[in-house]
Amino acid sequence: MASSSTTNSILSPSFLSGLANSTSTDSPRPPSLLSFLPNSSSSSTAVSIKLSDRRSCHSRRSRPVTNAVKTTSSPSSTAAPTETPGASHDASRPTILVSEKLGSAGLDLLRGFGNVDCSYDLLPEDLCRKISSCDALIVRSGTKVTREVFEAAKGRLKVVGRAGVGIDNVDLQAATEFGCLVVNAPTANTVAAAEHGIALLAAMARNVAQADASVKSGKWERSKYVGVSMVGKTLAVMGFGKVGSEVARRAKGLGMHVISHDPYAPADRARAMGVELVSFEQAISTADFISLHMPLTPTTRKILNDDTFAKMKPGVRIVNVARGGVIDEDALVRALDSGKVAQAALDVFSQEPPPKDSKLVQHERVIATPHLGASTKEAQEGVAIEIAEAVVGALNGELSATAVNAPMVPPEVLSALAPFVTLAEKLGRLAVQLASGGEGIKSVKVVYRSSRDPDDLDTRLLRAMITKGIIEPISDGSYVNLVNADFIAKQKGLRISEERIVVDASPEMPVHSIEVLMSNVDSKFGSAVAGEGGDVVVEGRVKYGVPHLTKVGGFEVDVSLEGNLILCRQVDRPGMIGEVGNILGEDNVNVNFMSVGRMARKKQAIMAIGVDEEPQELTLSKIGKVSAVEEFVFLKL
Numbered sequence: 001m002a003s004s005s006t007t008n009s010i011l012s013p014s015f016l017s018g019l020a021n022s023t024s025t026d027s028p029r030p031p032s033l034l035s036f037l038p039n040s041s042s043s044s045t046a047v048s049i050k051l052s053d054r055r056s057c058h059s060r061r062s063r064p065v066t067n068a069v070k071t072t073s074s075p076s077s078t079a080a081p082t083e084t085p086g087a088s089h090d091a092s093r094p095t096i097l098v099s100e101k102l103g104s105a106g107l108d109l110l111r112g113f114g115n116v117d118c119s120y121d122l123l124p125e126d127l128c129r130k131i132s133s134c135d136a137l138i139v140r141s142g143t144k145v146t147r148e149v150f151e152a153a154k155g156r157l158k159v160v161g162r163a164g165v166g167i168d169n170v171d172l173q174a175a176t177e178f179g180c181l182v183v184n185a186p187t188a189n190t191v192a193a194a195e196h197g198i199a200l201l202a203a204m205a206r207n208v209a210q211a212d213a214s215v216k217s218g219k220w221e222r223s224k225y226v227g228v229s230m231v232g233k234t235l236a237v238m239g240f241g242k243v244g245s246e247v248a249r250r251a252k253g254l255g256m257h258v259i260s261h262d263p264y265a266p267a268d269r270a271r272a273m274g275v276e277l278v279s280f281e282q283a284i285s286t287a288d289f290i291s292l293h294m295p296l297t298p299t300t301r302k303i304l305n306d307d308t309f310a311k312m313k314p315g316v317r318i319v320n321v322a323r324g325g326v327i328d329e330d331a332l333v334r335a336l337d338s339g340k341v342a343q344a345a346l347d348v349f350s351q352e353p354p355p356k357d358s359k360l361v362q363h364e365r366v367i368a369t370p371h372l373g374a375s376t377k378e379a380q381e382g383v384a385i386e387i388a389e390a391v392v393g394a395l396n397g398e399l400s401a402t403a404v405n406a407p408m409v410p411p412e413v414l415s416a417l418a419p420f421v422t423l424a425e426k427l428g429r430l431a432v433q434l435a436s437g438g439e440g441i442k443s444v445k446v447v448y449r450s451s452r453d454p455d456d457l458d459t460r461l462l463r464a465m466i467t468k469g470i471i472e473p474i475s476d477g478s479y480v481n482l483v484n485a486d487f488i489a490k491q492k493g494l495r496i497s498e499e500r501i502v503v504d505a506s507p508e509m510p511v512h513s514i515e516v517l518m519s520n521v522d523s524k525f526g527s528a529v530a531g532e533g534g535d536v537v538v539e540g541r542v543k544y545g546v547p548h549l550t551k552v553g554g555f556e557v558d559v560s561l562e563g564n565l566i567l568c569r570q571v572d573r574p575g576m577i578g579e580v581g582n583i584l585g586e587d588n589v590n591v592n593f594m595s596v597g598r599m600a601r602k603k604q605a606i607m608a609i610g611v612d613e614e615p616q617e618l619t620l621s622k623i624g625k626v627s628a629v630e631e632f633v634f635l636k637l
């Protein structure tokens with residue numbers, strides 16, 4: 001009598017149907033498990049923009065949303081309408097909450113795809129209340145997307161889109177833990193920010209703002225507002241990224257000597273632009289003007305402080321269009337008062353809006369703008385389209401090229417990897433279903449065989465999908481996707497190691513084979529155990545674009561990984577295939593693929609049968625009763 005085992009269903013309809021089904025009700029649901037897989041049938045470019053759907057967004061208060069806002073003082077917090085006026089809500093479409101003003105082309109794109117709720121002045125508690133019925137949230141720098149927001153989303157929020165660059169207002173750790181993808185729009189406002197930096201630089205050097213105010217107050221103070229020239233002066237660009245390098249290019253056009261500090265920027269890119277990359281100390285101690293263009297991170301927070309101001313040239317001038325938090329603002333006031341810093345031009349503040357009585361903003365040698373760097377018509381339209389496409393793409397199940405907390409995969413790499421991504425997840429699913437007891441699944445090794453140099457093989461996506469495949473069936477209730485796969489694996493104490501082996505195979509294929517080995521587990525299908533360590537082993541390859549299982553334990557098989565799978569170990573004898581095929585046929589179960597791998601003639605063989613339908617228990621037990629069958633297992637892919 002054969003030993004048999006049948007696994008519980010892990011192939012729910014919502015798993016396969018993706019996002020459309022997962023958003024078809026108002027009840028909170030975990031993100032679609034396929035929601036970050038490539039999906040060729042639905043791309044953002046296919047989204048139709050229905051101009052007839054165009055509806056205006058409304059802003060009820062000009063104050064941006066921050067957690068610093070005093071919540072009890074706002075009469076609008078409970079009275080606020082929660083839906084775009086006139087918008088009809090279609091429960092079968094995803095709901096996208098836009099919490100700050102977004103360009104109309106981006107809104108049109110979003111409306112062609114889902115229910116769009118523009119609520120621009122939500123208090124933190126209103127945002128938390130609303131978010132559990134939203135699949136996506138689009139913000140700018142004014143909305144604080146805190147851990148509380150992700151908790152309140154109860155698993156429904158799949159993507160946060162930052163319509164801009166800086167993501168310091170989004171709790172990335174919490175987003176990742178909750179499996180929520182964060183995407184940004186990193187390129188569309190670069191030029192606008194650089195132009196604003198240059199505008200502030202020139203306005204500061206020539207006292208434009210102060211002189212304007214003076215003339216408007218009826219004065220004519222020509223000698224008071226004598227400025228300084230920019231030509232020939234040294235400008236230190238701190239952060240040679242997208243904005244910094246555009247500022248450098250423009251400053252060179254003004255005849256400035258430009259140096260830059262950026263620990264991560266390639267020196268040849270700077271050199272090609274005639275910019276010398278220097279140390280932090282050298283930059284701040286030799287510059288006449290310092291322009292800040294780095295992100296706000298734990299390392300850059302208050303990077304300009306009493307100590308660093310002390311090292312600067314007397315009379316240095318500072319421009320900040322990056323983030324207020326990179327300057328210790330109290331120290332800047334002291335440096336301005338002492339004359340160490342002659343002037344500052346600030347677009348960003350540690351608290352936005354800054355307090356009305358802020359000594360810094362009120363300082364006569366400071367000019368200030370209300371975070372306007374990205375605020376040109378052109379940039380805002382560009383950012384809106386960039387973020388709308390990224391959010392729609394993510395909701396459609398595509399991997400984003402602007403993901404902040406998930407592997408970013410360029411489209412061309414992604415299309416080459418797509419079948420391997422599916423293979424990886426299916427191998428993970430197979431391996432975990434073959435395990436039964438033992439010491440629990442603690443250690444998994446993945447071996448990638450490829451003709452490519454190991455350094456050229458980016459396996460982050462594949463590892464994440466294997467992890468997803470392993471964890472999903474054993475983590476009842478918790479949802480796993482590419483974003484949180486590593487986090488959940490770590491939480492569960494699952495160690496996944498990787499090995500890349502170079503083999504003589506087609507260079508066209510990024511990967512020749514993927515092998516998943518699970519240590520210290522018993523198997524419900526003894527033949528799946530192989531190797532010295534007694535690991536459960538499965539191996540797969542992509543053939544003609546379709547994932548195939550090519551090895552189970554020590555047996556070579558060849559079965560396409562579609563539908564479900566029956567693995568049988570039997571004594572190799574004639575008639576077996578027909579006998580099992582007949583049993584399945586009687587139950588109307590269609591066999592889509594079959595292969596037999598044997599040790600030697602008339603010895604043991606493994607029969608791998610791909611079936612479209614799930615056989616009934618009775619059918620499976622009939623297979624188990626076939627005299628030559630020694631063991632079998634039914635696996636869901």
Ligand SMILES: NC(=O)c1ccc[n+]([C@@H]2O[C@H](COP(=O)([O-])OP(=O)(O)OC[C@H]3O[C@@H](n4cnc5c(N)ncnc54)[C@H](O)[C@@H]3O)[C@@H](O)[C@H]2O)c1
Pocket residue numbers: 165166167186189190193238239240241242243244261262263264265293294295296299300321322323347348371372373374375
């Ligand atoms: N005021 C605005 O409206 C506005 C508009 C756009 C961007 N920004 C801000 O400007 C900053 C830069 O934006 P970007 O698009 O150029 O980003 P980016 O990522 O292209 O560039 C940032 C650069 O800073 C560098 N960097 C990181 N740590 C550093 C450090 N300790 N010292 C020096 N350099 C460091 C990085 O290597 C990178 O090259 C961000 O903070 C962004 O939020 C503000």
Ligand SMILES: O=C(O)[C@H](O)COP(=O)(O)O
Pocket residue numbers: 140141142163164165166167189371372373374375
């Ligand atoms: O990081 C950014 O992109 C800028 O600071 C722009 O922020 P905003 O979208 O709030 O204008």
